[in-house]
Amino acid sequence: xxxxxxxxxxxxxxxxxxxxxxxxxxxxxxxxxxxxxxxxxxxxxxxxxxxxxxxxxxxxxxxxxxxxxxxxxxxxxxxxxxxxxxxxxxxxxxxxxxxxxxxxxxxxxxxxxxxxxxxxxxxxxxxxxxxxxxxxxxxxxxxxxxxxxxxxxxxxxxxxxxxxxxxxxxxxxxxxxxxxxxxxxxxxxxxxxxxxxxxxxxxxxxxxxxxxxxxxxxxxxxxxxxxxxxxxxxxxxxxxxxxxxxxxxxxxxxxxxxxxxxxxxxxxxxxxxxxxxxxxxxxxxxxxxxxxxxxxxxxxxxxxxxxxxxxxxxxxxxxxxxxxxxxxxxxxxxxxxxxxxxxxxxxxxxxxxxxxxxxxxxxxxxxxxxxxxxxxxxxxxxxxxxxxxxxxxxxxxxxxxxxxxxxxxxxxxxx
Amino acid sequence: xxxxxxxxxxxxxxxxxxxxxxxxxxxxxxxxxxxxxxxxxxxxxxxxxxxxxxxxxxxxxxxxxxxxxxxxxxxxxxxxxxxxxxxxxxxxxxxxxxxxxxxxxxxxxxxxxxxxxxxxxxxxxxxxxxxxxxxxxxxxxxxxxxxxxxxxxxxxxxxxxxxxxxxxxxxxxxxxxxxxxxxxxxxxxxxxxxxxxxxxxxxxxxxxxxxxxxxxxxxxxxxxxxxxxxxxxxxxxxxxxxxxxxxxxxxxxxxxxxxxxxxxxxxxxxxxxxxxxxxxxxxxxxxxxxxxxxxxxxxxxxxxxxxxxxxxxxxxxxxxxxxxxxxxxxxxxxxxxxxxxxxxxxxxxxxxxxxxxxxxxxxxxxxxxxxxxxxxxxxxxxxxxxxxxxxxxxxxxxxxxxxxxxxxxxxxxxx
Numbered sequence: 001x002x003x004x005x006x007x008x009x010x011x012x013x014x015x016x017x018x019x020x021x022x023x024x025x026x027x028x029x030x031x032x033x034x035x036x037x038x039x040x041x042x043x044x045x046x047x048x049x050x051x052x053x054x055x056x057x058x059x060x061x062x063x064x065x066x067x068x069x070x071x072x073x074x075x076x077x078x079x080x081x082x083x084x085x086x087x088x089x090x091x092x093x094x095x096x097x098x099x100x101x102x103x104x105x106x107x108x109x110x111x112x113x114x115x116x117x118x119x120x121x122x123x124x125x126x127x128x129x130x131x132x133x134x135x136x137x138x139x140x141x142x143x144x145x146x147x148x149x150x151x152x153x154x155x156x157x158x159x160x161x162x163x164x165x166x167x168x169x170x171x172x173x174x175x176x177x178x179x180x181x182x183x184x185x186x187x188x189x190x191x192x193x194x195x196x197x198x199x200x201x202x203x204x205x206x207x208x209x210x211x212x213x214x215x216x217x218x219x220x221x222x223x224x225x226x227x228x229x230x231x232x233x234x235x236x237x238x239x240x241x242x243x244x245x246x247x248x249x250x251x252x253x254x255x256x257x258x259x260x261x262x263x264x265x266x267x268x269x270x271x272x273x274x275x276x277x278x279x280x281x282x283x284x285x286x287x288x289x290x291x292x293x294x295x296x297x298x299x300x301x302x303x304x305x306x307x308x309x310x311x312x313x314x315x316x317x318x319x320x321x322x323x324x325x326x327x328x329x330x331x332x333x334x335x336x337x338x339x340x341x342x343x344x345x346x347x348x349x350x351x352x353x354x355x356x357x358x359x360x361x362x363x364x365x366x367x368x369x370x371x372x373x374x375x376x377x378x379x380x381x382x383x384x385x386x387x388x389x390x391x392x393x394x395x396x397x398x399x400x401x402x403x404x405x406x407x408x409x410x411x412x413x414x415x
Numbered sequence: 416x417x418x419x420x421x422x423x424x425x426x427x428x429x430x431x432x433x434x435x436x437x438x439x440x441x442x443x444x445x446x447x448x449x450x451x452x453x454x455x456x457x458x459x460x461x462x463x464x465x466x467x468x469x470x471x472x473x474x475x476x477x478x479x480x481x482x483x484x485x486x487x488x489x490x491x492x493x494x495x496x497x498x499x500x501x502x503x504x505x506x507x508x509x510x511x512x513x514x515x516x517x518x519x520x521x522x523x524x525x526x527x528x529x530x531x532x533x534x535x536x537x538x539x540x541x542x543x544x545x546x547x548x549x550x551x552x553x554x555x556x557x558x559x560x561x562x563x564x565x566x567x568x569x570x571x572x573x574x575x576x577x578x579x580x581x582x583x584x585x586x587x588x589x590x591x592x593x594x595x596x597x598x599x600x601x602x603x604x605x606x607x608x609x610x611x612x613x614x615x616x617x618x619x620x621x622x623x624x625x626x627x628x629x630x631x632x633x634x635x636x637x638x639x640x641x642x643x644x645x646x647x648x649x650x651x652x653x654x655x656x657x658x659x660x661x662x663x664x665x666x667x668x669x670x671x672x673x674x675x676x677x678x679x680x681x682x683x684x685x686x687x688x689x690x691x692x693x694x695x696x697x698x699x700x701x702x703x704x705x706x707x708x709x710x711x712x713x714x715x716x717x718x719x720x721x722x723x724x725x726x727x728x729x730x731x732x733x734x735x736x737x738x739x740x741x742x743x744x745x746x747x748x749x750x751x752x753x754x755x756x757x758x759x760x761x762x763x764x765x766x767x768x769x770x771x772x773x774x775x776x777x778x779x780x781x782x783x784x785x786x787x788x789x790x791x792x793x794x795x796x797x798x799x800x801x802x803x804x805x806x807x808x809x810x811x812x813x814x815x816x817x818x819x820x821x822x823x824x825x826x827x828x829x830x
Contacts, residue, residue, distance in 0.1 A: 006621060006649035008675045011587055013531040019677035022510070023484030036477040043473030046691075050465040058458030061661035062451040063792065069438030095437070101516055101665075104685050116428040130684070172426055206421060234421035246476035248690030250516075260423045262434035269545070270519050274689035275663030276461075377478065 017137070027353035029386025034247055034328060035377035037303070040296045041246050042288065049283035050276075057279065065272045070265060072099025072253075072273060076282035080253055083289065088214065089228035090237065092255050098265055101273045103212050103252035106238040107134055109264040110208055110254070114172045115140050122160060122174040124152050126331065126361045126370075128182045128210070131175060143171065144362030149322065151181055151188035154195045161203045173236070174200055174207050179214035179222055183331040183360050183372040185324025190223045197230050207235045212252075215244040215293050217326035218301050233257040241281055243328065244293055249277045300328060300376055306383045307375045314391035318401040328376040331357075333369060338398045340371045347393045352386050432552070442768035444801025449662055449743060450792035452718070455711045456661050457703065464698035465691075472694065480687045481694070485680060487514025487668075488693035494700050495668055503629065504643035505652065507670050513680055516688045518627050518667035521653040522549055524679040525623055525669070529587045530555050537575060537589040539567050541746065541776045541785075543597045543625070546590060558586065559777030564737065566596050566603035569610045576618045588651075589615055589622050594629035594637055598746045598775050598787040600739025605638040612645050622650045627667075630659040630708050632741035633716050648672040656696055658743065659708055664692045715743060715791055721798045722790045729806035733816040743791040748784060753813045755786045762808045767801050 060066045068074040077094035084090040100106045107130065115121070117139035123131065125144035135142045143164070145156045157174070164171055176196070178188040188196070200207050209226045227237035240252040251273065254264060304323070307330060311319045320333040334340065340356040347354055357370030375383060391401055475481045483489040492509035499505040515521045522545065530536070532554035538546065540559035550557045558579065560571045572589070579586055591611070593603040603611070615622050624641045642652035655667040666688065669679060719738070722745060726734045735748040749755065755771035762769055772785030790798060806816055 004647065005672070005674075006616075006647040008529075008621065008672070008678075011529050011621070012678065013529070013534075016528065016678060017681040019674075020485070020680035021677075022673075023486065025484070026478075026482060033479055035479060038474035038477040041474050041476050043469055043476075046473065046476075047466050047469050050469075051462050054458055054462050054465075058461065059453035059456050061456045061458075061461075061663040062453040063441075064448055064450060064662050066663050067441060069440070070435070071438065101689070102686055108684075113431065114423075114426050114428070119428075130686075134684070201421075206423065206426070232419065232421040246690075247479050248476040248481050248687065250685065250687060250689045257420070257423070258437075259420075259434075262436075263423075263427065263431060265435035266432040269523075269549070270665065271517055271545075272663065272665060274516070274665045274692045275661075276695065277689045277691050280691065 027348060028351035029382055029389060030353045030378060031373040031375070031386060032353045032355050033374060033377070034242060035374065036243065036247055036328070037296070037299055037376050040299050042284065042292055045284050045288050045292070046280055049280045053279045053283040061275055066275050066279070070268070070272065071095070071097065073275065073278035073282055075286070076251075076278045079282050079285050079289075083285070084225075084255065087222065088211065088225035090225050090255060091228070096255055096258070096261065098254045098256075098261055098268070099273050099278060100252045100254060100268070101270065102242065102250040103210065103238050103240040104130055105268075105273075106252050106254045107131055109267055110173075110236055110238070111135075111138060111140075112267050113260060113263045120164065120169050120171045122157070122171045122205070123362065124176060124181065125363045126184055126357075126367060127175070128177065129355070129360050131210070132360070132362070142362055146363075147181065147184050147186060149186060150192050151178055151184075151186045152176055152196065154192060154199065157196070158199055161199060161205070165203065171205050174205055175210065176207065176226070177210045177213070178226060179211055180216060180324065180327040182213060182327075183329050183355070185322070185327050185329065185331060187217070187223065187325055190229070193223060193226055193229055197226060197234075200234065201232065209235050209237045211237060212240045213243050213327050214239070216297055216300060216328065218297055219325070220294060220297070227255060236260065241285075244289070244296065245281060245284070249281065250274060251277050251281055297326065303375045303380065303383060304330065306380045307373060307387065310384050310387035314387050315394075315401045328374055330373045330375060332371050332373060334371070334394070335398075335400050336369050338369045338394065338400060340369060343371070343394055343397060346397050347390055350389050350393050352390045352393065354390065442763060443766035444797055444804060445768045445793060446788040446790070446801060447768045447770050448789060448792070449657060450789065451658065451662055451743070452711070452714055452791050455714050457699065457707055460699050460703050460707070461695055464695045468694045468698040476690055481690050485683070485687065486510070486512065487688060488690065488697055490701070491666075491693045491697035494697050494704075498700070498704065499640075499670065502637065503626065503640035505640050505670060506643070511670055511673070511676065513669045513671075513676055513683070514688050514693060515667045515669060515683070516685065517657065517665040518625065518653050518655040519545055520683075520688075521667050521669045522546055524682055525588075525651055525653070526550075526553060526555075527682050528675060528678045535579065535584050535586045537572070537586045537620070538777065539591060539596065540778045541599055541772075541782060542590070543592065544770070544775050546625070547775070547777070557777055561778075562596065562599050562601060564601060565607050566593055566599075566601045567591055567611065569607060569614065572611070573614055576614060576620070580618065586620050589620055590625065591622065591641070592625045592628070593641060594626055595631060595739065595742040597628060597742075598744050598770070600737070600742050600744065600746060602632070602638065602740055605644070608638060608641055608644055612641060612649075615649065616647065624650050624652045626652060627655045628658050628742050629654070631712055631715060631743065633712055634740070635709060635712070642670060651675065656700075659704070659711065660696065660699070664696065665689065666692050666696055712741065718790045718795065718798060719745065721795045722788060722802065725799045725802035729802050730809075730816045744787050744789045747786050747788060749786070749809070750813075750815050751784050753784045753809065753815060755784060758786070758809055758812060761812050762805055765804050765808050767805045767808065769805065
């Protein structure tokens with residue numbers, strides 16, 4: 001006798017996201033996800049750090065929060081205070097920091113603390129998909145501000161703030177990735193940061209500064225963080241070790257005034273973020289962070305060169321982009337008639353994974369022919385081969401690039 | 416010129432929990448929290464496991480999810496399938512398992528998948544505070560079922576199910592900790608488990624089985640899990656490594672049919688659970704779990720003996736309890752007029768942290784003179800001293816135990 005399976009469907013509340021599909025593995029040529037370069041994981045340094053920190057403090061794993069309290073492992077918060085001061089100009093103490101399980105938990109905690117269904121926030125028009133998806137699920141209206149070479153455009157922001165005020169809407173925050181913006185790679189200059197702070201203050205809107213990619217600047221020089229430039233405590237600053245050390249370690253952080261940090265802490269009911277990962281990061285980074293990052297960025301820079309060379313070779317003038325000064329992604333514009341949502345599916349069938357622009361933008365039309373290419377994870381050879389396959393698929397589906405770039409290139413070389 | 420600080424208060428939505436207080440450190444004598452014995456953390460084994468697994472696979476930290484997909488590190492799920500079969504009789508494959516960031520994330524994912532505000536669930540009358548608090552925050556009605564020596568009482572459950580049906584209410588799940596129940600320490604016999612499954616099936620209600628403490632049984636023998644006994648896939652089973660290895664490692668798991676697991680996976684938007692912790696657990700547990708656990712439980716059993724001795728010595732007949740067959744906590748009944756919420760505050764002022772009963776029960780009156788004492792973390796000496804201080808505070812505040820137990824005991828011995 002077989003027994004009928006229990007049916008959960010009638011019990012599910014309305015509004016759930018669609019069920020996840022079974023995982024199908026990584027694409028052969030994967031240009032998606034904030035993955036990093038496997039050759040650049042400091043494996044030996046991490047092993048040595050684990051040995052040292054567990055040998056010294058391993059017994060504390062028996063206690064939730066390592067007897068450091070719910071804000072996270074003390075030595076990691078101490079490292080962050082010095083790192084944030086040195087790199088971003090942020091003056092803070094360990095008590096201003098909450099360690100979280102990746103910057104995605106930071107997004108969740110900030111959103112839970114400030115947002116209700118029907119609220120409005122201001123974000124960059126092209127922005128991080130994870131931030132966008134969260135707002136959609138929360139039923140929050142996202143007003144997208146166009147970007148230029150210097151990041152979010154202040155004329156457009158001023159207009160949006162004035163327009164919202166006329167309509168009686170007070171936005172809950174201005175979310176920005178000012179330092180190596182995702183996906184455009186732009187870095188907002190300090191003068192514009194000052195303008196942004198001024199505008200936000202004039203309208204009484206706090207700023208939510210996502211600095212997750214800020215360590216990855218080729219020349220190592222970055223503008224002051226908005227948090228560092230703000231004198232009223234109106235900036236919630238978040239960051240991560242995913243891009244500087246390894247994304248599979250789920251460690252991020254929030255720097256914010258206690259009035260709002262204490263609210264987020266009350267919502268963080270996970271009994272603490274993974275202690276071993278906090279311990280190993282604190283131990284490794286204290287001695288090695290400053291030397292590791294320039295080595296990492298040299299490697300990323302070389303992969304970006306390979307990617308832009310491959311795009312020029314395969315797509316010619318059909319692919320437009322600005323070469324970013326840091327990061328792990330390139331934002332590419334194809335001819336207007338290319339629909340990157342369709343390209344995404346066709347490319348995936350051919351083993352190439354890309355991020356279609358509309359998933360990374362509030363401007364669905366503006367982003368319709370754009371795509372994001374992440375270059376840190378694939379090898380140089382995978383980048384070259386993958387872009388060649390992508391060009392072939394794009395030509396087949398949309399007629400661009402017009403000729404085989406290989407032929408064109410060979411022809412060019414034979415002249 | 417000083418600048419006024421930005422005021423976040425007007426931006427906060429209604430219904431937020433109260434802000435967290437600054438952390439004040441651990442109490443001198445701490446009988447709270449699911450902390451474990453610091454002497455029993457297998458520090459050397461964990462260091463060796465990290466060395467081995469990172470040496471072999473460290474490069475995969477550059478990829479979210481370690482290229483194992485969103486359900487968690489493959490080898491950890493493989494370990495779990497064999498461990499769950501061997502210990503709990505559960506037949507499952509790696510694809511039936513979702514690794515989560517501690518069993519608290521499991522509670523959140525199950526609740527998000529099944530519950531809406533106003534729903535009703537059935538739970539054990541005395542139960543885990545973290546489960547209770549979540550239901551309260553979600554606005555879900557929790558019907559508490561009284562327990563006896565064998566766990567949840569089936570006569571009371573049958574009555575509650577019939578009563579809810581009469582009122583047209585279909586409960587969303589029956590939440591139970593059948594194996595070393597928190598806080599009562601009871602273990603539900605297999606015959607009663609069969610009754611529970613039968614009742615649940617008759618009313619079309621799924622079972623949510625929390626097996627977090629099931630590894631910690633003194634004689635190592637446990638009944639089959641409800642999940643193992645159910646033939647219709649109506650049981651969602653969760654577990655954790657917090658109690659068997661170390662709570663500061665935030666690794667738990669869910670075993671459930673794909674129809675509901677795929678819903679939870681869609682709600683798990685944290686880009687994966689900490690990879691290093693998953694890797695080290697898989698590596699360590701594969702070779703050492705089976706030998707580590709009996710060693711751990713021998714130590715816990717000895718601490719429980721110290722605690723019950725101290726209670727008998729200090730409280731005499733004023734403290735009633737059943738000695739559990741496993742676990743890390745003891746559920747204690749004091750005379751009816753003792754208000755453990757008041758005792759909690761007075762004891763804390765004297766350096767002793769306890770869990771007052773009403774925070775661990777739907778029966779506030781029933782639990783008003785009860786308390787939970789966790790015994791894994793404090794040393795034998797701390798247990799003896801802490802219980803002596805607690806008895807002193809209790810005598811001062813409530814007049815019981817009537818005489819100084821020390822004097823009584825000495826008198827007793829001198830006879």
